[in-house]
Amino acid sequence: MMRIQPVCITVTLMIGLLTGCANQHKRPSMMAQLYEGRPVSRLNVTGIPQTEQEAIVRGDVARREHNDDLALFEYIRALAFQSGQHRDKTLYKIGQIHQRHQREVLAEKAYQMALQENPHNIDVLQQLGMNYSKKGAFDVGKRFFIQAIDADQLRLHHQMRVPQAISHIELINALELDEHSPLDAYMGLGIVYDMSSQHEIAQALYKKALHIQPESSKLLLNIGYSYYMSGDYPEAKRATLAALRLDPDNSRTQNNLALIYLGDGKIQRALNVFIQQMQMENYQALSRVGYFLMIQGHADQAIPYLQQAIDENPSDDQTVHDNLKRALAESQALVRQ
Known part of the structure; x- marks a missing residue:
């Protein structure tokens, strides 16, 4: 841990809390690297947190009150405790704030710093998988999704490791999970396999994820579309109708149901979906x-x-x-x- 010489401490609150001295010229402070928001002088900062946990709690309170700038400031102050036990989780929260405000570069930096602290942080791995997949970098997204699922196996003390290429449904069926397992990683990985026309693998991943959240209309929607792409229209209709029962007004699900009817040659039923369910003009x-x-x-x-x-x-x-x-x-x- 770097020893700060007393002669380097400045008189201002901000520098005193958030910067060091000579070494800070070599490496920007956490505040300089990760803060973006209103000037700190305009934040309602009260006192100096004495522990990492106190700073995190302050950040959590500010976040619940939709004061993201103050939350960001407090989370960064939590990182000043070099022996902190929750640095990776705090960096994930920082990344989430930046992502909500569409500051993608800072969000990425926070997530990568979190992985340096803990390479097995499931939330961070899952989030990076989603981010890269949304940008079209499916190979990178796939790697992060697999790492998230693999890290979840470690959390559950399961000896099984997940390879970078899943080729057998039996491997998916053998995975351990509970209600805290990374739902979006399973679903995101399923989408990646669907896009490469490996529909059976995708369907097994979606169905595995249903054990985490059985009443997920989004999962059922993906299952239905996967069966549609593979040409199994009865299974596609069954899953899509189940999704509609959970979320009757979802236009995407209604749209997919019409697609399935058309694929199955039932044009009038598709027209009925558009007119009766989606309230379209003829x-x-x-x-x-x-x-x-x-x-x-x-x-x-x-x-x-x-x-x-x-x-x-x-x-x-x-x-x-x-x-x-x-x-x-x-x-x-x-x-x-």
């Missing part, structure tokens, strides 16, 4: 059906629905007209083949 439902049929590779079937949508509402936006032109071109291309 021409809007026709347009949506035509578009989905086209992207499913049925351009010839799409044409009459798109044409009828235009006939019912000629002033509709240009998108429907463009979709009809595309469907006609694709249909003609198929004829010429």
Whole structure:
């Protein structure tokens, strides 16, 4: 631990609390590295915390009161206790605040610093997996998701290790979990495997995650879409209807149900979903059906629905007209083949 010479202590509160002396010129303070918000002089700072836990509690209180700048300040003060026992958790909280305010660089820095303190911090690993996956860096996201699940096995004192490439459902079934296991890591990893067309692995991950949160409409939605992509329409419908029972007004789930009906050749049922459940006008439902049929590779079937949508509402936006032109071109291309 660095020994601070008394002659280097300044008279101001901020420097006295948050900076050192000569060595600070070599390495920026935690405040300089991680704080971004209102000027500290405008924060309602009261006294100096005597322990790491006191500073964390102050930060937690400020966060509950939606005072993120003060929370950030207090969490960074907690990091000043070099022998602190919760540094990784505090850095995760700092990262969460920055992420909520869309300060991605600072959030990433806080998360990476947290992993330096504890490479097995499940929350941090899971969050990084989600962040990289949302940016399209699925290989990186996959690694973090697997590390999060692997760290959870360590937490549960399970000897099994998770490889970087899961090729057997039996491995997933053998994983230990409880109500504190990383739900988003299992779900995120499932999405990554779905995107690489490894649907059976994805479905096993989703179903494993249901043991963590059995009433998750989001998980059931992903299960349904995975079965849809693999062409198993009965299972896709079963999971999607279960998701709708939990969240009846979810437009994405309603949309997926219509997609499943279309994939299964039940066009009228898809129209009914759009009109009755999603409260669309008839021409809007026709347009949506035509578009989905086209992207499913049925351009010839799409044409009459798109044409009828235009006939019912000629002033509709240009998108429907463009979709009809595309469907006609694709249909003609198929004829010429």
